[in-house]
Amino acid sequence: MLPTTRTPAGPRRPTASREAPHARVHPAWWVAGSAALAIVVAGALTTLSGVLVGPLHTTFGWSRSTVGVAVSVNMVLYGLTAPFAAALMDRFGLRRVASVALGLVATGALLTTVMTAPWQFVLCWGLFVGLGSGATAATFAATVSQRWFVRARGLVTGVLTAAGVFGQFVFLPVLSWVTERHGWRPALVTAALAALAVLPLVLLLLRDHPADTGLKPYGGTEFVPRPVPPRGAGRRTVRVLLGAARTAPFWLLAGVFAVCGASTNGILWSHFVPAAHDHGMSATTASSLLALIGVFNIVGTVGSGWLTDRCDPRRLLAGCFVLRGLSLVLLPALMSGTAGASLVLFAVFFGVLDVATVPPVIALCRERYGADSAIVFGWVSAAHQIGAGLMAGLGGLVRDVFGTYDPVWVGSGALCAVAALMAPAVRASPCGGRKK
Known part of the structure; x- marks a missing residue:
């Protein structure tokens, strides 16, 4: 129970300036847990596109490039949201x-x-799912960690980012199995019911600010009053963009993250399943490999968050892109009709690197742009999804024209090399460097 004081004018009120002495679990962890659940179920929808390509072609006779239009809209709106x-x-x-x-x-x-x-x-998948999943993406994770945590902020950022990947890949084999056994419509209904099931938990457990509970942020030494909600959210978002766009680090981070989106969501998450199917692999087996990537995403992202608290995020970012690019260039030689040891090793290796770029990019945005960092990271994430959307559309077009995805794997690897050169060029904050 919170300590209380008496005021001359009324009843006892919480002082809201000290931590609850007998609290076993800080409310920040309940907030992070409910946020993670929302991120998991929303993330499950973002990789389902790859499973839908074949069934939609069979059901409606749509080409891969036609399906790719809706997927591209989904990814772009995901980022712009x-x-x-x-x-x-x-x-x-x-x-x-x-x-x-x-x-x-x-x-x-x-x-x-x-x-x-x-x-x-395009309307249902591109607009509605794109907007909804975009609102619970990495900026949501960044906002939760920034408001509720001082200690272990990088680690929590990594965990929440990994939650999205967990939903994307752990749900995928299940939904793929449902699609193969019962059709693509029941798979979509399953995903929708999961989102509706999490909604009451979000309403019950998610809190907007530590001040709402009368406590300090986790690991904080001072009580942080709830700020006055700013009006004109749209105008503020555009104003922050215009300010950030005058700085070189913003464009470097946006370029790096555009390559990140192109080499993950845009090609692997959208086209790995149909590409593996071209080599004779079943959709369920290919989805299981993606699920393995998802499992090791958690390891890589949490580890990246831990490292971000301890080393220069620029070097960490560059290293991730070098290794990711090498794995993509090698992928065409590894593809086969079975999930052999080489493809399993690729899944593990790529999984560790896949979303490991997010914690260092969030840290660089926070270092450079302070209180506006979540919004700036949102715009950087928009570049991520624009890159993903362009590659998703291009991947389908390349497959239709050349009959293979091989040129896209190699091209994505080359783009990663460019991103690795850009990452170290992001300048340190003019306000004194990183905060440890």
Whole structure:
């Protein structure tokens, strides 16, 4: 129970300036847990696109490039939503934004089951699922960790980022199995029901700010009053972009993250399953390899968050891109009809590197842009998804034209080499460097 004081004018009130002496679990961990659940179920929808390519081609006769249009719209909106979602979280709170996002994801998935035309797929999957999943993406994780944690902030950022990947890849084999046994519509209904099941937990456990509980952030030494909610979330988002766009680090980070999106979401998450199918591998087996990537995403992302607290994020970022590029260049030689040792090793290796770029990029945004860092990271994430969307569309086009995905794997590896050269060029903060 919180310590209380008496005021001359009324009843006892919490002092809200000290930690609860008998609290066993700081509320920050309940907030992080509920946020992780929302991120998991929303993330499950983002990789389902690869499973839908074949069934939609069979059901409606749509080409891969036609399906790729909706996937590209989904990815671009996923990215463009992020900076506005960060501002909306400042204005209306974490709980409201996350709840609406889960509702959009469930609605989009359910409406996709009754579509009959490509434009409807663009609307349901591209717009609704893109907006909902984008609002619970990395900017959501960055906002939660920045508000609620002082100690272990990088670690929590890594865990929440890994939650999204966990949802993307652990759900994928299950939904792929449902698709093969019962059809793609029941798989979408399953994903929608998962989002609706998490919604009550978000409403119950997610809190907007430590001041709402009368406590300090986890590991903090001072009580942080809840800031006055800023008005004009849209105007603020654009204003922050215009300010950041005048600085070279923003464009370097945006370019690096555009390559990150192109070499993960854009090609691997969207086209690995159909590419493996071209070599005779079943969709369930290919999805299981992606699930293995997801398992090691958790290891890599949490480890990257831990390292980000302890070393220069620029070097960490460059190293991730060098190793990722090498793995993508080698992938065409590893592809086969079975999940042999070489493909399993690729999945483990790529999984460790896949989302390990996120904690250092968040740290560089925080270092350089301070209080506006979540919104700046949102715009950097938009570049990530623009790169992903362009590569998703290009990947389908290359497959239609050349009959193989091999040129896209090699091209993605070359882009990673460029990103590795850009990362060290991000200048340190003009306000005194990194905060340990």
